[in-house]
Amino acid sequence: MMNKQPKIKRKEIALVGNPNSGKTTIFNALTGLRHKTANYPGVTVEKKEGILALPLSREQVTVIDLPGAYSLTPTSTDEEIVHEVLLGRVVGTPPPDLVVIIVDASNLERNLFFAGQVIETSTRAIMVLNMWDLALKNGLDIDLQQLSRRYGIPVVPAIGGQKGGMERLKVAIEKQLSLEPAKAKVSPENCHLPLPLEVKDMRGRIERFIKFMFKHNPHAAQGEALRLIGDSYFRSPLFREMGEQLKQVVIAVRKRLEHVRIDWSSVEAENRYEFIKAIYDQAVPTSEVKRVKTSDRIDRILTHPFWGLIFFGLMMAAIFQAIFSWANYPMEMISTCITKMSEWFGQILPDGQLKSLAIDGIMAGVGGIVIFLPQILFLFFFIALFEDSGYMARAAFLLDRIMRSVGLSGKSFIPLLSSFACAVPGIMATRTVEDKNDRLATILVVPLMSCSARLPVYTLMIAAFIPPAKILGIFDLKGVTLFSLYVLSVVAGLIAAWIFRKTILRKSLTPFILELPPYRIPQWRTVLHLMWDRAKVFLSRAGTIIFAFSIILWFLISYPRNPAVEQRFDSARVAASQTLQGDELAHRLSYIDAEQKGEEIRISFAGWIGRSIEPVIKPLGFTWEIGIGLVASFVARELMVSTLAILNHVEDKSGGESRELVQALQEQVSISSGKRVYTPLVAVSLMVFFLFACQCISTLAIVKRETNGWRWPLFMVAYMTTLAWVASFLVYQGGKILGFE
Ligand SMILES: Nc1nc2c(ncn2[C@@H]2O[C@H](COP(=O)(O)OP(=O)(O)OP(=O)(O)O)[C@@H](O)[C@H]2O)c(=O)[nH]1
Ligand SMILES: [Mg+2]
Known part of the structure; x- marks a missing residue:
């Protein structure tokens, strides 16, 4: 043994x-x-x-x-x-x-x-x-x-x-x-709270009753007994565990105290504060407290019910503007590096399937995502500034009224705001929300907030289909579109919360108390750490899940092959070369190439998947080509972009150098209908779908853990997917009626 x-x-x-x-x-x-x-x-x-x-x-x-x-x-x-x-x-x-x-x-x-x-x-x-x-x-x-x-x-x-x-x-x-x-x-006696005799007596009565619950820490029973007396809402876990009996004892004690005119609900607080005051006066005797006035002065504007909100809105708009314009330079640099690497692979690898896998599958799929790193970093830079400066708590305070009108409290604001980064920490942060139903309603709407994994899809669509116009002479339409998507996600979240509070999660509201910390210059170390951590998460996802699925996607898009198709197009080529010459011939041949690639994708596994869901997504303006990306994005949102990049590469006959993805999307034509796959209206419809759809397995896992079961995560998938479909439908069909394309 x-x-x-x-x-x-x-x-x-x-x-x-x-x-x-x-x-x-x-x-x-x-x-x-x-x-x-x-x-x-x-x-x-x-x-x-x-x-x-x-x-x-x-x-x-x-x-x-x-x-x-x-x-x-x-x-x-x-x-x-x-x-x-x-x-x-x-x-x-x-x-x-x-x-x-x-x-x-x-x-x-x-x-x-x-x-x-x-x-x-x-x-x-x-x-x-x-x-x-x-x-x-x-x-x-x-x-x-x-x-x-x-x-x-x-x-x-x-x-x-x-x-x-x-x-x-x-x-x-x-x-x-x-x-x-x-x-x-x-000298432990020193710190004992002086209490009226009657209270001590009653405390002792409860203490004896609960002592057996504190085998490891008999010390703890006395303090807990005092707290149970004042615990008006029976919140202590002891009430849950010991049930009615303990409640009866406590209620009897309270009656007894009422009898001698002692307010049991505040007996601990009153005595403790008195005790603290005595100690404080002794330990901080002569100090003349110079309150830091700067925080107060800033707060007069930043928490002003009107100016505060204006400031908040302007700042948010500026942030999205910055994400769009500043991030462009580093993104172009990364893009050039990736192209150079692809070219290099193109030179060293022998022609064939392996080369295609490396360049059209992995480099396109993973590279297509890595390009977005600068935008993610900018977003987190601003979130870190928000959090570390002390403004976060102000924003919660400012928006408490709005939150309250939909049945949430200001406490729910912080989880919601954190969810712009990622829903997982957002859901964890709901632990600070006191009321159970309040917390559940917040958990249910947290994934509607637009997380950073959606950003690549938005910015790709915006770059390709939103024209570079100016609004009010200063704001770029692209930045404003991005901002509007975030506003839309907040509005939808608030409406959903309101509906939940009116229907399945009814409950009275608890008062909102949040301490406002003093303003502070953000520490660069904290800011950099946050950005670094997020970069690591982002890149490791690209290196694992996106990498693996890029390979799978490449395979699904490239196979099975049908020799009959190849033959058909080959004979078309022969026919063309017999009848046409010069430029006309070249034009015709490249047309045939494109047709052939399109047809090959159509009959591939991926094409089959896309086509089988087409009836469901057609009313939203999506062809089966988009359907492939949508299916992939339920594994991870970023895979939408990877799919588009891989499709574009595989479709492109030249192998190594592909067109810019943005341009490819603008020009892509569906081989089923001969029409463009993407129009500005389709792009908006697609972004709206991404905004609302629940496409994140980690979110569901954490909701299951925090709500102890599958009921709520399943409900979440159902309501969000329905919402996504209906919203996209309205956007697309409504847009068509209004004459958009
Ligand atoms: N000026 C100053 N700031 C500090 C000091 N220690 C921490 N901070 C800042 O205080 C803030 C709160 O620090 P945390 O360590 O997150 O506080 P915590 O007690 O863990 O907070 P919770 O987890 O929310 O309960 C951060 O912005 C810190 O940078 C200090 O000694 N002086
Ligand atoms: Mg802490």
Whole structure:
């Protein structure tokens, strides 16, 4: 039998604190990892782990980064994670050995509420006064020793963004971990909340009742008992698990307190704030707080109900303009490189199927997508500026009224906005939304927001079919079209949310509270990291899924072959050369070449697939050639562009140098009807289809995980695909009636 060695368990340190206090920044500084940070509350929504080697003993410990929380009474999914981890209620994991409380020093008084709750429930704790730079700037003179004495734990100042204070923090962590639990808090009595006798009594009654739920952390029961008293909406997971019995006990306690005229709903908050005030006045005695006025002054305009919205709209329009015009130069450079590489392959590879696969399949399919990297990077550059400057939270505040009118809250805005990058983090971000139905409605409309994978399809169609006109003399029609697509996706999302809230997901609204962080100059490191990460995701998709499917697509487009077709066209060539001469002959021959390629694609596997779905997509203005791309795009949206590139290459007889894709699309003629495959109207219809269709497997997987089942993801596919079809139908048929082509 194998001798089972007991695995040595690493000690665990959990980082907790209010949202946006810099937990992830410090986590990254301690572990050398690079998890996402940004200047708005609610960035981290799940538990993340990393490893830290202690400075003296070199012992390795696990560091856990957690979502932010305002209180240990959880109100949303992300706060619940904090509750469960800190109180040691996650199955199989005891509570952390040490809790590092990250406090925003520039906002000390408010942060101490949660900090106090955590200190009471943990055996070993350290308080980090992060944002020390801001505190100094605001003129706060915090007496660290006083604070440390009052709470009975070490207090360390830090400037997370600049890795300031990290060595000191590591030393403090090592020291705390080496102490016996009983000695870790110098004088635990100091931090005990003074409460009226009656309340203490009642707290004890509940504590005894729930104690068995906290086998790992008996410390935690007392604080939890107090919080249960004030938990008006019965949100604590304990109510779910212990059911009616616990509820009855708590209700009885509340009655008893009412009897002695104690307001049970605010008893903890009142006493805690009073307690904090006493400590605060002692630790920050003479400071004359110079509030940073700049943030307020900027906010007078940026959060103004009218001017704020105007500014928001203008800025968005400018961003799309920039994506279009600035990204052009690097895109042309990449395009030239790819052409050069194709030519090089053309020279070194012998003629034949392998050459065709390399050039017409892989280079065309993957290269066709890689060209769009600069646009993706520009989009993420602006998103990073948005997130790190503090504007994100303002935009949420600004649009709260609009969100509210469709039955969502301002909290849903951040998930929706993140989804312009990608729906997956957008869906994760809905964990901060408190109300269950509210959250579900948000999840359902998140994939309608136009994610970055749709961008290549839009910009290709726009480049080919939208004329380069100017609007109002400054805005380019191409940029405006792109902007309109994004506006359309938002409007559709809001309408869909409104419908869901009126029908399947009815519920009252919860109030919207979102802390506005101070404005900050975005850190170039954060911005570059985000862009770099996205570039990696984008390129690795191109190198894996797009690569593989380009090969498959090339195969489907090139096979099966029919010798009879070849013979037919060969005899047409012979006939032509007997009757025609010079230019006329050359013209005729190239026409026959094109016809032959078209026919070969038509009878290929891909052609068969395209033709079999043609009846469904014909009313939208799409021929079977587009149908091939549509089918491929359900695997990955970008494959639409790859398919077009491969089709264009395979169709092009010259092998190596193909026409520019844009030009090829403009000229492509359907061999079934002899008409152009793409017209401006078809292009718009196609973009609208892409806007609404649910073509992302990762999105469905994450929705399944977050909603615990297949019901909602299936519903999502159904409603989005229907919506896409109907919208394209209206665009195309309506456009035709109006006389467009
Ligand atoms: N000025 C200043 N900014 C900081 C400091 N530490 C972090 N920041 C910035 O504060 C913002 C929030 O940092 P995060 O690390 O994302 O905060 P968090 O606590 O993990 O936030 P959530 O995950 O949303 O709860 C980011 O913009 C950081 O760059 C600091 O010491 N000084
Ligand atoms: Mg975080």
